Amino acid sequence: MKADPKNVLTGSHYLDGNYACAEGAIAAGCKFFGGYPITPSTEIAERVSQRFPLLGGVFIQMEDELASMASILGSSWGGVKSMSCTSGPGFSLMMENFGLGIMLETPCVLVNVQRGGPSTGLPTLPGQADMMQARWGSHGDYEVIALAPDSPQESFELVIHAFNLSEKYRMPVLVMTDECVGHMTEKVVIPPAEEIELLERKYTDKKPGEALPFEPTSDGVSPMIPIGKGHKFHITGLTHDYRGYPVINAETQEKNVRRLIDKVNMHADEIIWLEEKDVEDAEVVIMAYGISSRVIQPAVAKARKEGIKIGQIKMVTVWPFPEKRVRELAGKVKSLIMVEMNYGQVFLEMDRCAAGKCRTYLVGHAGGTVHNAVDVYNTIKEAVK
């Protein structure tokens, strides 16, 4: 399906990353947004509050992030594409109902414009330290999909992509930007609607009484069941059978949780999106995501100029982690470097997958500012030894 031209501001704009996220949601056909103001994500909610009603959509400023997350799950089950955004403490509050979204296999998009933490931390300055929370923040076992845009342009594009992934795999999808990307203003080219491909929600074609909300399928993703169309489904955050009824035993738990894990793992190759450059003959590969993948460019350029065989991988998706690719590379290169605004979160995954086959380096700090090019350069020099 193509985007609706009414929803697409085709043309060249000068937008910040937050506004670009809002425009991405609108282009994706999102019509419900429940949110709570928090720096540095608030501009998304503000733009949505102004733009949605013009297009027949609804923005509600909920009483907190618990309710925001709950409301977008509700509207998604009501049949409307939905989104919320938050930062820092708000992300913590959303974790309970994010888990419910995972358990109920509810398509929706959540944008986290990361700031420095822990706690209230640095409301107005960037961080990338919610990456492990994105992965494991809600209790229990599950898989997630998280995307990390590096610019306003990518914010627009990845929010649309996140909606498509959420419909395809029937789950909440995270867009992990940061204060830098959210507040940087750059040129954003919004294509004509016919160039924006949208995935429509897959609904069951079975009759009421036959359709199951969590039906096992060969691709691991059950079609959704529409509300108010005779199905009278029951869904619950309790461990449930295919019909959506609670069954409290180990056997059902195994099936339920496996489905949440398998549907992502089975399609990991399809979901994982890496942008590689000069990796083929590299001795050192530097990995980064979001704003950090741009910040490393001067250091990488200088190193290459000096003849260092350095390749780079920009992780457009951070979760699921590109385990296979990292294992492959670890057997070929001298070192792998991870650059991120935290003290080693995604680094831990890279290091685990390298499994001692190459050296691993972290260029990390506690957030508040992007990396210093000199730190990146010095680590490259060390890594190539």
Next chain:
Amino acid sequence: MATAVKQKSDVILQYLRPHKKMPSVWCAGCGNGIIMSAIIRAVDKLGYSKDEVVMVSGIGCSSRMPIYLDFNALHTTHGRALGFATGVKFARPDLKVIVITGDGDALAIGGNHFIHACRRNIDITTILINNAIYGMTGGQGSPATPSGAFSTTTPYGNVEKHFEPCELARAAGATYVGRTTVYHATQMEKMIAGGLAHSGFAFIEAISNCQTYFGRLNRKGDAVAMIKSFKENAVMLGKAKKMSEEELEGKIVIGTLYRTEKTEFCDEYQRVIDSLQGGK
């Protein structure tokens, strides 16, 4: 007489999920069942199709109700049902949304969501099953546990004050507020029907018995004894108005306590959308 009873249970059976086996998770005699059947009769009387009803609940014994009813059902997280229901209502304003919540669910963990849903006057009928205790987790104190009452976490008697949910709802902006008890099943049915027919946030406090915990810990007897005490202590609103504060001590004032018309949230939002789109 025998046929009349049969007809009533036929209505009930028609609304139970065909593949959900009884017995329920509830203790025998629990008031939740009486409230469930009052909801069924109210929906039946209003002539809604089962498919146009959405029941959203939080977590607790009371919140298990949607499992048994053949409506669209969303069993969510503790205290958060109203947030979820707000999303459903905006997505499908044509559907009738009922929220089932417990006194812990609505007044403790969900207290903030509760007052804000009242304030927005969104068209949701919320039935708070007030058994004055946490049933599901085994009898701990709740914000509705009266001062001095015993629970597993108030072993020396509750030193806190309790909430009056109806006053809270009215002060927060609910436009239909009523209180009844599981003894007054017919009144309950009418009140729920009234709430469903009302456009705006309808709040019904259904006083119920948890004989398993509240009854046992406070020597209130079995289910029958507790329900009888509701009968004995209930005072209709009209009569209560003529009684002094001392006379009302320990009484349960029942009836539709408050009712007013105010613009409903989804309607109001739709008006904004329409005006922005050229006053369609």
